Amino acid sequence: MSTSAAEVILSYEAELRAALADLPAGDVEALLGDVRFHLEEVAAETAAADEPVDLVAVLGPPDAYAEELRAVAGLPTSTSPVGRHWTSTWPAIVLSVLVLVGGAILSAAVWTSTGNEGYLPPALAVFAIGLGLTIAVRASPESRRAIDQRWSALRDEMRATGRGRELLAMVSAAESGWWLVRAYPAVMLVELLAGDPRSVTYPLPSFFGTGTFGGAVVLCLTAVASLWLGLRFQRSPSGRWIGLAVDLVLVAGLGALLFHPGEWTPAACNGWPGC
């Protein structure tokens, strides 16, 4: 089987899994346990010579296929329009805001009690944002599915044009780069949240007093682990969502690191601007 046919099959399967993401894992496995074999058979039986496999033309859109599978299995169908799913995200959004407000109050309490205009308030706020977003994502599979569908449609539109394909290739390359880069805010955030602020150093972390060499080693190991995790979870729809939630926390953390270094007053700044 050609690489492109294998990609088409994997992509179709991933979209099926995304369309069934609101079901318990056992039900999804019961429905899709053999689907890779089946899609390969369909591709082999229907592919015309010298033409790419087009599973959507043969089987219909993955969403419709998933709906039919639900109906055959006697599982609840999701026939409501995509837009309607947004209403079910409101409880999750309210919950996120509550967590955020809770985080801010906690930050203020810590700030007041320690008298330290330091790293803790922004760090706790980052934590609260991340927790809220993660809860929002985990609590509302319908919204995940709706966003997955929209993203899938957008990607199909982009693939239809040369410029769109270039842009997608660029995004894919940038994603791998980000998996390496995110190791830095991850290590710095761990040190800021769990360590002694006076021992935090910039730009290379000393990582709990192991020195800049130790910090550099930890950074490299984290970068490799991050790349591995990114590649591993890329193919799973739920893995991509968890990755996105983690990335948002790290981006917020990176922002906090860049815009508030002066407030943290670490003892060893190593010439970091604003210290």
Added chain:
Amino acid sequence: MDPSQLLKGSLDLAVLAVLAKADSYGYDVLRQLRSTLWSELGDASVYGTLRRLLTAGALSTYIVPSETGPHRKYYALTDAGRRELEDGRKVWTTVATGMDLLLEPDQGRWHEHVRR
């Protein structure tokens, strides 16, 4: 009338009947059912039915390697599947005979049956 509604409750039996003739793989089962029952029968309906029957223990599977294409996953009836097919055949015969009678344009046959 949409045949899919009629087939809804009898697809299990149709799939079991196809596999009673010979073991087969998913797409081939679909092809046989499309040529026999309804040309627009959905792939997902047949694949989903195979999965459900497999989970229920009515079918077993085995892999047949291929040198030219992908390996095929063949489905075969188990003893439980054969029993289900026999039970289904009896129910189908009863229902089909009754439906034939109901749809019979000759009113005389119908009245004769009701009087009995």
